[in-house]
Amino acid sequence: MIQSSPKSQTTYDAIIVGSGAGGGMAAYQLAVNGLKVLLLEAGRSYDPVRETPMFKLPREAPLRGAGSREKPFGFYDATVDGGWEVPGEPYTNAPGTDFRWWRARMLGGRTNHWGRISLRMGEYDFKPKTRDGLGADWPLAYQDLAPYYDRTEMLIGVYGGDDDLENTPRSSPGVLQPPPAPRAVELLTRKHAAPMGIPVIPAHLAIMTQRQDANRLPKLLHPGNPLAQRVLRDSMLQRQACFYATPCGNGCSIKANFQSTTVLLPPALATGNVDLVPDAMVREVTIGRDGKATGVHYIDKRTRTDRHVSARIVVLAASAAETARILLNSKSARFPNGVSNSSGLVGKYLMDTVGAGIGGQIPALEGLPPYNNDGASGMHMYVPWWLYKEQLAGKLGFARGYHIEFGGGRGQPGNGSFNFLEGVTEGAYGKAYKEAARRYYGSYVWFDGRGEMIPNEDSFCEIDPEVVDQWGIPVLRFTWKWSDHELKQAVHMQQTFAQIIEAMGGKVQGTVQTDGNKAIAKGGQIIHEVGTCRMGDDPRTSVLNPYCQSWDVKNLFVTDGAPFVSNADKNPTLSILALAWRTTDYILDQLSKREIG
């Protein structure tokens, strides 16, 4: 299915730039509906079946799996050729900014490394300005996306509970797979958090606890489409349920979790309608005399040559910042500020997620008999935001919420896992050190807040006027600023986690900050950047219409995180997938009505 250069004489129906969540979903949906698709990926091809180091232990890796500049999340992390740095592909920061831009230069993009946390945005999340006067509203409501959430969850396989809490929607009956039983730390946390009014409920993760129903789901998801039903059925039959071992971050060769490379691309390619070209770094969208997109220019990284390919429609899904970069670099006499930028808003309202955390040592967890704590790699339980009413009443001093990700207990020993012993024992060595390791191993917990950032005028990306990457493409320059809402939220996170740890009878590790700047992660570090091409009802204040179609160029669409109007505390991947599916339905509708292409 893969080829190194597109067919020279063929015009495609659609060019899709990027093979991650948004690009993978677009490629799948358009291909199963008969469109001829050219899928361009800036990174190398990647085969999770052959390349995933399942069961490998730290001792088998160089330096016992230590994280490094080249592999920030450890040697076995599935992200190859990527990270906060990519050789030869720099980005810059405006003075005073220290933004970190994560990129995954590989087939499947960031879906090969992510937490699999799949939380739906709720009713409030689509209309934040209506609710508290800040930021901007989405041009669609929860009800518009809810059916696509259902379908996406059935397509990719998501476990979760059926709790129905404020702004924390539940899926339709039968959509989710059962959540795995809680771990010891999760049960203990629930026991102590519940009396504080903090709900601990089953998390929603894109990991299968049972095999998908390959006979029922394809018919349900693609009624009347035999090609789609066939390729999806075949794909579902190749996926196994989670066997509760090995970290998701290494990738999953049994295809139990969601990666574009294991879930979306195989059925897309099986249609025979997709040509996939890796090592293809798109630099520009080209525009014809009629003002419509004609195709894209890309650099073939292997030959270092520039190529042009044509299609009836162009779909950008290169990641929020990279998509903005392509649009801003697509300058012409007609579009001197870049394509689809008549509003001047491409690159603006860049958001990430607020992150702050703290850990604790819990005496109750000391000296327990050995038990397997691995589970489904990610969380089995989490805490959704619970203070909506207090917040709306102005009691918290910051406008938006966060959810809590947490864990701990008897994890796999890795590089540095026992560095804590020096402090807790005040310098033990010898017999005392070994005894301390037995006593304290598994007695630590951690809590991480993941909160909503309100879009602001001071957080954006633009083209650096002076710097190009090794392919000659002008690079992005970031400007970043948290508002008081995010800084106060980060402080609230640490204070809350400290209270939970103390309620568990534990001792907080590290300092609970009262200065938000010291508590909060840097912009980009949570790797949830969205919002550079926001959608809206008004072409003067948005880049895309309510279907992620460019206001300026009718046959140009965006299906990654760039269209996001706000960045709720809900991790963005599930919403990117659902929104991409909705966009492809619109594309097919518009094509059938001959409105585009």
Added chain:
Amino acid sequence: MAHDELPRREALKTLAAAASLPILGALPAEADAQQAPAGAAPRPAAAQPAQAPAVRTGPRGDAWDPDLINPKKDWPRKLTAAEMATLAALADMIIPADEKSPSASAVGAHHYINEHVSAPGASYERDLHRVRGGVSWLNLESQKRFQRSFVRLTSEQRTAICDDICYPPKAKPEFQAGARFFSLVRNLVGTGFYTTDAGMRDIGYVGNKPSLTWDLPPLEVRRKLGLE
């Protein structure tokens, strides 16, 4: 364990079966026609590029894109045999053998230290100097106090030195450099020991085993945590 364990052999069989499936992204263009599913539109031969350069489908094998299945771990080791002997002795002061598990050097923790300090990169080079300088300091201190190198000291003599350098916040000013060295070695030895089978067995890490089901923690654990 409370839950049924899928034998590792079975899991490996599953993986082997999965690995024999058509490999995504690894097929040469010529294979397309054979791999295309029945019913897919046939691809005209003329549409194939005449001479497609090979697509890079696997790892480059460098630091940015290492082979994760068969990692290369080799770079020249920098520590001398004498330095290694001193480190082995110190490692065993930190993690001695006992009834439950062997000593750090018995599972090669000092070799991991050598791997670490010999690795390319500024932070590893910084640790190389700290370890080398620390080993020299340790032997000088041993000579000064007991007129022998560290490896030839008795356990009591070694303990006398280690007690002075085992915790930087409490070490006297003249032992600060030694204490920083000891801290680094303790952390490296901890990693070098507890990431091995013997180390994992010692602390009771029992994961990384495939299982068909996932159950609540064992009853005994729930009882001890008051979770019933």
